[in-house]
Amino acid sequence: MNIVQRRITFSNRKGGCGKTASAVNVAAALALLGRKVLLIDCDAQAHASISLGFFPYNTQKSLYDLLIGTYSSVLNVVQQSNFIKNLFVLPATSQLAAFELEFAGHTEARFRLSQLLLAKDASEFDYILMDPPPTVGLLSLMTLVSAKEVVIPVQLHFLGMEGLAEMVRYVYQVNATINPDIRITGIIPTFYNQSTRLAKNILDEIEKTMGKDIVLPPIRQNVSIAEAPSFGKCVLEYAPKSIGSEDFKRLAQLLDQKSKSR
Template sequence: MTRCIVFANRKGGCGKTTSAVNTAHCLAAKGRKVLLIDIDPQAHATISTGKNPGAQSRGIYDLLTGQAGLEETITRTDLKNLSIIPSSPDLTAFEIDFSTCKGSENILSEKILSRAMEFDYLILDPPPTIGLLTVSALVAAQEVYIPMPMHFLAMEGLAEMMRLIYKVNALWNPELRMKGIIPTFFNKNTRLAKEITEDICKNFGKDRLLPGIRMNISLAEAPGYGKTVIEYAPQSSGAKDYMALAEKIDRK
């Protein structure tokens, strides 16, 4: 059964794309067939897999606007078992042009779910905003994972994401579930991190708190080389943390 999951947070700089890309690679390394779908006009997931957003002939914008079919937009990466539907800055036009069109939040799910059975995982990386693209990703997905830095301002973003998830669940996608919160830039020894993890466990349950991703410079460096952290620094704490996270997600 194909699992369609989305890494989402309305706040930028939370490690959302880093989590989507590296989890996708880790799952692919376990032998799972993975399609990473970049739904962010910044195209950071595309760049992180070594693809140039301006050089791809077809991508998510063409798929959503009906200019290309799904097969035409899927691009193989250099990593075994991992393919991507790349993004580009053109995607901003889709949100502008379609945001007032009735039913536009269903376009993505209609386009990608028809061929979902060819993959073990569809992993969606939407922008760090609450707009049509993020809503579309939530409508298409079954599972939401929320990367979240361990500071109190991030709790506000978590609350807002939960309200959005409940809304999408009620209006468009009754199958959608929040499956986990991923502590990012994590230092388990700080008092602040301990207090926030306790709050998460109290409000959502211990099973929703996933393995933390420690602060690691390799995570910031790897995209500049068009690589995942597992390619760039396989012995780093970042690579080990994402392998542990992917293992946990795969078992769920």
């Protein structure tokens, strides 16, 4: 494929709302659809890397080495998934926290990742997905500077709604100041439980304020999603028949359709 490469960050300042699970499993589902996918772990917690079996204690080269210039091409650092041949991971280690501290005052550091992704050798990927940390800092900003699209995973709770409003304001601010290409592709309702009135009310509220089209297919609460990372596998590999796997496949298909309608 690769007509226009899509660069998507799964962002939300709210912790634990399903960013990593979404980035990892959408990446896997898109790769299973035949797309060539690069998942960049931008969080020092390294949860996306671990979720695909790339444990920090075994990782020789990571995003940190690229950002500080030890390597000049993403292709020097990417690792191929053991399970899905089209899926590549740019892993993180806890060293990323050092990058955030060392370069906090350097305005140009926020452009490092986008420069690397605009290089010719990164153009072979159909999708570049990013998993940022929940903190407001250099690493999360760097993903908003490098991406063209933001997908916001949201838990349908009152505080989740507050976090969403804040995240939308932040994206508008980045759009107005640093990255005019960035836009919000959609919101993923995560840990979704359609039987609660709270979830339904909040979903109605989101649709009323942001429009129906903004809401992407939900990811239901499913224990297989939470179990899969301990085996270093995405849920599609760990429990292919689970509802988690089903939901992520549906979501990836819809996201992929959106590229055809551009």
